[in-house]
Amino acid sequence: MEGLDTSKINYEIAKEFIAQIIYRLDESTRMVTTSFDQLEEGDIWKRYNESSNTIGNLMLHLCGNITQYAIASLDNKEDKRERDKEFEATAGVSKEALLVKLKDTVEEAKKILVNCSVSELMRKREVQGFILSGIGIAIHVTEHYSYHTGQIAFWTKQLKDKDLGFYNGMNLNAKNE
Secondary structure (H helix, E strand, O other): OOOOOHHHHHHHHHHHHHHHHHHHHHHHHHHHHHHHHHOOHHHOOOOOOOOOOOHHHHHHHHHHHHHHHHHHHOOOOOOOOOHHHHHHOOOOOOHHHHHHHHHHHHHHHHHHHHOOOHHHHHOEEEEOOEEEEHHHHHHHHHHHHHHHHHHHHHHHHHHHOOOOOOOOOOOOOOOOO
16 A cells, blocks of 8 residues: 555545435424424424423434533534433424524534544544544434434424425435436
8 A cells, every 4th residue: 555645535525424424414303394384383392192202302412412422522622511401301493493503513523523623523422421433423413313303303204294395306216326
């Protein structure tokens, strides 16, 4: 491998990885926004049963998780998360405020991710009791956001009995080329 600039290759891999993470974060934000467009203010804090979370709880939880993992950890800030409060809330935050809070949190996380060096993406640290690299954190934030986006979409479909049209205008039967 003589003559290869591995630092340049590592940088390009990291850049592509972060671009794909941001694409998925934006996709989840688009889907949550589409779901919110269908919901009324009163739908946000409806609870199916005592074992389930409201859409409001999921939104607060997403903001807390993204802040703890991507913002505090990757940007070396103090972790001030109070996770239990995300699930204890039963009202008090409007639909619009929740969506703004989520979008602002995701945008801050994306800025931090874009500015992560290769060494910061490789560095291991403890978050919420788990030992993860920056890459592991980016993957966790993405899959966690996606997971709860699916729950929000499902709950919206249950409440409104309609397709959300996430992929309207796309041929999802297209074959790979």
